[in-house]
Amino acid sequence: NAGVTQTPKFQVLKTGQSMTLQCAQDMNHEYMSWYRQDPGMGLRLIHYSVGAGITDQGEVPNGYNVSRSTTEDFPLRLLSAAPSQTSVYFCASRTSGGPYEQYFGPGTRLTVT
């Protein structure tokens, strides 16, 4: 299994540009989520999904959109990038139901100038 994969690893955007961060998992996990991590801080939840076609907002959803058309993929869209969105973005997945461990991807480092 590749686990949770994220692309790209690094990205530089100009203010106002849009882009999509890709996330995929091959473990048939129902639950997927996106976090952002700012320097010296813990992770904050942006959006999550409990299954294909179902998404919900986390702690810091503004400026981001998600969709879940398949079990495997959970892309994160930045609609109009702002410098405040400079961060490291992590995607994660786990099995739904019980208190199972969550698997994280390697992260995407995004800089908005």
Next chain:
Amino acid sequence: DAKTTQPTSMDCAEGRAANLPCNHSTISGNEYVYWYRQIHSQGPQYIIHGLKNNETNEMASLIITEDRKSSTLILPHATLRDTAVYYCIVLAYSGAGSYQLTFGKGTKLSVIP
């Protein structure tokens, strides 16, 4: 959600046991204690979790006090590769079977040669 309190940083000599404390005095009866770690800005890695009983796996041991108000993660023989930020998380259930991991700032463990 039960909050957690961890020391900001700790040192441990290589080969010695690392004992990382966590206070969660407002934990509810059905909330689990999870530990994750993050090595040098990689994606967080699951370590262990528990409800009431002490737990052990190939990575670590988790000791939960009888009143469940605190716990300790034990790395029995710390190596340089265990240098990381360690997060203690109390699992909060929300909505129809979904629950979210909430990350604080964690404890920066430095293993010293």
